Ligand SMILES: Cc1cc2nc3c(=O)[nH]c(=O)nc-3n(C[C@H](O)[C@H](O)[C@@H](O)COP(=O)(O)OP(=O)(O)OC[C@H]3O[C@@H](n4cnc5c(N)ncnc54)[C@H](O)[C@@H]3O)c2cc1C
């Protein structure tokens with residue numbers, strides 16, 4: 116790569132949190148980086164997300180990347196400006212019944228094995244930790260290391276950091292095609308680059324059709340300020356079923372305390388909806404789910420509602436690495452509901468691959484070639 | 491949630507909405523009028539309607555009480571769903587109303603421009619201070635500076651004076667030449683002439699200063715008289731002076747409440763809703779009347795409301811006869827726009843640490859380098875607080891030339907359970 120004849124060593128398509136993180140990692144390697152976005156930074160799915168930095172154990176590969184990324188976030192935290200609102204608030208996975216309590220114990224064992232500190236809470240301990248939860252819940256699992264971040268400010272911070280390291284950022288610049296020589300613009304103009312990175316999120320498949328990415332719509336609600344009402348990110352244990360089931364639509368209880376005292380309420384998942392309008396039916400289901408776990412939410416003032424599209428892949432793992440059939444095109448896309456968490460780890464794995472190094476965790480599970488190989 | 495339906499649904503019970511309701515009430519269909527306030531009347535008549543003085547207001551109130559119009563008070567419309575259905579929050583729960591035709595008459599609000607000190611206690615909007623007094627605030631013997639732009643300043647100064655305050659000055663940013671031309675044009679509108687003459691007589695003794703604007707406010711501090719007072723700097727063609735006062739009432743003319751028409755997808759041009767001869771918008775079965783179509787005063791609101799009410803209830807022939815009169819009235823609106831257009835100097839009052847968004851505590855320095863409202867919103871949360879950008883939106887659009895941000899439901903904060 117890094118051919119002298121090219122204008123850039125690396126052209127990154129997409130200035131979401133994933134593209135921005137990749138730009139920092141590649142610029143740090145001394146590469147001459149260009150980052151392009153058809154809109155402005157962090158205005159795609161990144162704008163719509165929740166900013167929960169979470170170790171998630173749906174599969175060993177998912178846990179490996181989320182856990183690795185979380186450590187990178189913790190390392191980055193001291194340099195993040197206050198606007199990023201990074202807060203190590205921890206997560207409580209809430210168990211609604213005895214069945215889910217046994218899931219708490221299973222999960223705890225997995226986290227223990229991986230060196231992630233987690234504490235089992237019984238019903239009383241759960242209420243002590245979160246007095247505003249419904250009284251009928253069975254308990255939960257508190258994971259200390261999880262955090263929240265205002266991902267929009269973090270993306271901007273990463274982008275500016277990359278620019279300080281010499282990267283060039285062009286917003287409102289659409290890319291029409293990718294090739295082994297660089298990127299093509301709608302005008303027909305070509306920008307040559309030794310390596311091209313497709314970080315176009317839910318739209319990555321438009322540029323690299325071999326990437327199987329489907330938009331998965333989600334809704335979020337933000338309230339007025341209620342400081343102290345919620346202390347940890349709270350997620351129902353059934354969340355994984357919702358996140359990774361293949362149902363056309365599902366909802367799960369998921370609330371996040373913001374530093375401002377506001378509360379974010381999620382979450383919903385829908386395939387087959389490409390319209391960003393608020394869908395009242397699913398919004399009502401989502402709110403109703405929230406009220407089951409936290410009845411006082413009902414009376415709170417909702418200030419805004421919005422939707423976003425998670426870039427979902429068939430096996431719920433992102434595509435990181437060389438795109439099948441190309442020499443110089445790499446993917447960093449398809450992070451579904453974990454792209455904010457995984458952004459930092461993704462950038463390191465990608466930089467390692469481009470620089471021809473080993474990575475701290477195996478890269479193969481995220482290789483774009485895996486789906487071709489398995490099907 | 492309660493569900494009902496009606497033939498004609500009117501949002502806003504100000505002059506425009508009331509006139510629309512009265513005009514449509516005779517058509518035989520069901521008419522529903524909905525307003526967020528506990529009382530009908532809009533900005534002008536609301537406080538009055540208990541003890542009506544204005545003959546126009548009482549005429550419309552009669553149409554309401556004759557039972558042909560179903561009035562729903564204290565109901566804030568916050569969402570719209572595709573099948574011509576609006577949803578509102580009321581103290582008793584949420585209601586959703588589907589309709590055949592819709593008339594939007596949501597009125598206008600004051601425009602605020604940030605200047606150093608505009609968020610200090612004691613500094614109010616002009617209409618805002620008037621509303622506080624209507625709500626019981628005593629201004630007996632208080633010294634008040636009225637500043638900003640537009641005819642509302644005169645109405646407010648009159649009101650404050652009548653309630654015992656000393657209005658020290660009315661600082662109008664528009665130029666003396668423009669104001670003179672505007673006053674000369676009033677002869678075309680005899681009612682306005684009479685109103686203006688009466689108002690002028692009542693305001694005798696209060697200096698009315700065109701080409702004058704507020705540049706900063708300091709305080710409040712405890713004065714020699716042991717009262718807490720504000721120090722207001724006002725500028726007139728190059729010279730500045732400081733005035734000590736108790737309150738500042740400051741508003742820069744009005745801006746239409748475009749959130750609801752934008753939510754419905756109505757075409758907006760130059761800051762107001764585009765309508766045709768019969769007040770129809772670009773969206774089928776949706777009409778608009780009053781200040782939403784441009785700030786043009788009460789006569790225009792009334793006649794637009796009447797046309798919309800007639801047209802929506804199928805009385806198009808009758809509506810046609812009013813078009814000429816309406817065009818004359820909206821011409822007054824164009825004169826207002828021209829006369830009270832903001833002077834460029836007002837863009838430079840803000841300093842880096844001046845707050846732009848009061849809800850989210852965002853300063854001018856934080857937003858000034860963004861190219862679009864959306865980026866600034868996402869990065870700084872400017873305009874994302876409980877007022878949803880109603881205050882800072884028009885200000886940043888003026889200061890930074892941004893396009894208005896997009897609108898999505900809920901357009902007003904609403905209890906979660908009503909979402
Ligand atoms: C603060 C202020 C003070 C004013 N004071 C004076 C004055 O003293 N003298 C004077 O001559 N003119 C005054 N005006 C101007 C006057 O309001 C206009 O000239 C009048 O014609 C506007 O009539 P309208 O029917 O278009 O709107 P309005 O009278 O504003 O009526 C609109 C109504 O719609 C309601 N509404 C808006 N959105 C919703 C929603 N989503 N759901 C439910 N209800 C909704 C509002 O609460 C309001 O009651 C004032 C204007 C403002 C903004």
Ligand SMILES: Cc1cc2nc3c(=O)[nH]c(=O)nc-3n(C[C@H](O)[C@H](O)[C@H](O)COP(=O)(O)OP(=O)(O)OC[C@H]3O[C@@H](n4cnc5c(N)ncnc54)[C@H](O)[C@@H]3O)c2cc1C
Nearest residue numbers: 129131133153159160161164165167290316333454455456
């Ligand atoms: C409701 C919701 C809640 C979520 N909550 C969380 C959470 O709590 N924690 C978490 O880790 N993740 C969460 N996520 C997921 C997370 O938001 C995404 O995985 C992540 O933002 C994806 O980032 P990205 O950079 O890949 O994509 P994007 O942010 O979409 O960035 C892609 C960029 O590419 C640009 N682009 C696209 N096509 C082109 C082109 N042809 N030319 C130029 N530019 C182009 C776009 O403009 C866009 O800016 C959530 C998502 C949703 C929807």
